[in-house]
Amino acid sequence: MLNDKKNQEWIERRKTNKRLQNPDFLVEKLRAGDVFALSKAITLVESQRVEDRKVANQLIDKCIPFSGKSKRIGISGVPGVGKSTFIESLGKLLHLQGNKIAVLSIDPSSSVSKGSILGDKTRMEELSISENVFIRPSPSNLHLGGVANSTKESMILCEAAGFDTIFIETVGVGQSEISVCSMVDMFILLLLPGAGDELQGIKRGVMELADLLVITKSDGQQLEKALEAKTIHEKASHYFCPKENNWVTKVLLYSVFNQDSCKSILENINGFFEFMDQTNWIEKNRKSQSIEWMKDTFQKLVELKIANLNQKKWLEMEQLIRENKISPFSAAELLMNTYFKSTENEGDTI
Numbered sequence: 627m628l629n630d631k632k633n634q635e636w637i638e639r640r641k642t643n644k645r646l647q648n649p650d651f652l653v654e655k656l657r658a659g660d661v662f663a664l665s666k667a668i669t670l671v672e673s674q675r676v677e678d679r680k681v682a683n684q685l686i687d688k689c690i691p692f693s694g695k696s697k698r699i700g701i702s703g704v705p706g707v708g709k710s711t712f713i714e715s716l717g718k719l720l721h722l723q724g725n726k727i728a729v730l731s732i733d734p735s736s737s738v739s740k741g742s743i744l745g746d747k748t749r750m751e752e753l754s755i756s757e758n759v760f761i762r763p764s765p766s767n768l769h770l771g772g773v774a775n776s777t778k779e780s781m782i783l784c785e786a787a788g789f790d791t792i793f794i795e796t797v798g799v800g801q802s803e804i805s806v807c808s809m810v811d812m813f814i815l816l817l818l819p820g821a822g823d824e825l826q827g828i829k830r831g832v833m834e835l836a837d838l839l840v841i842t843k844s845d846g847q848q849l850e851k852a853l854e855a856k857t858i859h860e861k862a863s864h865y866f867c868p869k870e871n872n873w874v875t876k877v878l879l880y881s882v883f884n885q886d887s888c889k890s891i892l893e894n895i896n897g898f899f900e901f902m903d904q905t906n907w908i909e910k911n912r913k914s915q916s917i918e919w920m921k922d923t924f925q926k927l928v929e930l931k932i933a934n935l936n937q938k939k940w941l942e943m944e945q946l947i948r949e950n951k952i953s954p955f956s957a958a959e960l961l962m963n964t965y966f967k968s969t970e971n972e973g974d975t976i
């Protein structure tokens with residue numbers, strides 16, 4: 627009897643899993659706010675398999691009309707600066723205010739934790755058990771700093787599932803801040819108190835991208851250093867190039883132990899979005915971001931297609947370059963010509 631029930635459950639689960647490969651069914655489930663379906667959908671867009679990509683593209687196309695209604699916020703900073711802790715504090719406040727929060731982050735277990743005084747408790751554990759909160763770590767080996775095409779697609783899926791605030795946590799490694807900026811409305815850069823920018827490996831250009839600079843761990847013995855860092859960054863920010871969105875970068879202090887610091891950051895985030903509403907900047911910016919996503923995807927697809935189609939030729943060229951028998955420029959041109967010849971023959975299209 628028990629076995630029969632288990633078998634039945636297993637059959638049902640298999641049926642549901644199979645149906646979750648169907649984009650229409652997935653969209654229906656997503657629209658109903660089903661987080662299991664959302665997880666499945668994200669796994670699908672993260673997949674590199676050709677057959678999965680086809681379904682993923684259909685799924686995203688179907689979700690686009692229901693997307694775009696969230697606040698997209700990027701959070702970056704060096705490993706251990708306190709990104710997850712910060713998101714958890716903000717997330718808890720937002721959750722109390724009735725918001726639905728999604729956090730797309732790289733796999734936290736893969737990065738190094740520094741200055742740990744709260745230990746593993748900071749892995750957004752409190753937030754993750756709340757209702758209306760969806761936390762999805764992406765494997766860090768998938769992409770640098772957790773930013774990839776699939777992150778953009780996951781964001782669209784979360785929006786279709788009704789999440790109204792989306793945090794994207796990325797480890798600051800230079801390129802990842804630029805990538806995350808190309809997919810969010812607001813970019814927040816977290817800085818350690820006391821550590822010079824050189825030490826944190828943060829370039830001035832990256833600082834200029836930030837709508838908010840937040841000095842984390844502003845408590846205990848670090849408070850004095852944090853106040854100093856605030857003054858230094860405020861002075862420096864006066865010399866930043868004016869931002870396209872006309873927002874003036876602010877520098878704020880944050881500590882997980884100081885609820886007011888968290889409230890003040892939330893007020894500033896809300897202030898940012900109100901300001902952007904007045905100028906309609908978010909809509910304009912998202913349109914240009916989407917065009918950039920198309921260009922970016924197109925370039926990646928061309929690269930992938932050429933590399934896959936002519937793998938033998940590709941390796942041959944690499945070998946010739948190593949042996950100094952051909953220049954990298956001629957090799958690239960040769961690869962391109964071979965590709966176009968083969969597509970002419972096969973009637974293939976990119």
Ligand SMILES: Nc1nc2c(ncn2[C@@H]2O[C@H](COP(=O)(O)OP(=O)(O)OP(=O)(O)O)[C@@H](O)[C@H]2O)c(=O)[nH]1
Pocket residue numbers: 703704705706707708709710711712734737738739740741742743744745746748749797842843844845880881882883
């Ligand atoms: N004193 C103090 N420590 C903090 C604060 N926020 C975070 N920490 C400590 O910093 C450590 C790292 O915090 P996380 O939130 O995991 O940092 P992260 O930037 O997400 O780290 P990765 O994801 O590993 O890059 C935690 O274990 C905490 O002990 C804070 O406001 N004050």
Ligand SMILES: [Mg+2]
Pocket residue numbers: 709710711734795
């Ligand atoms: Mg983290």
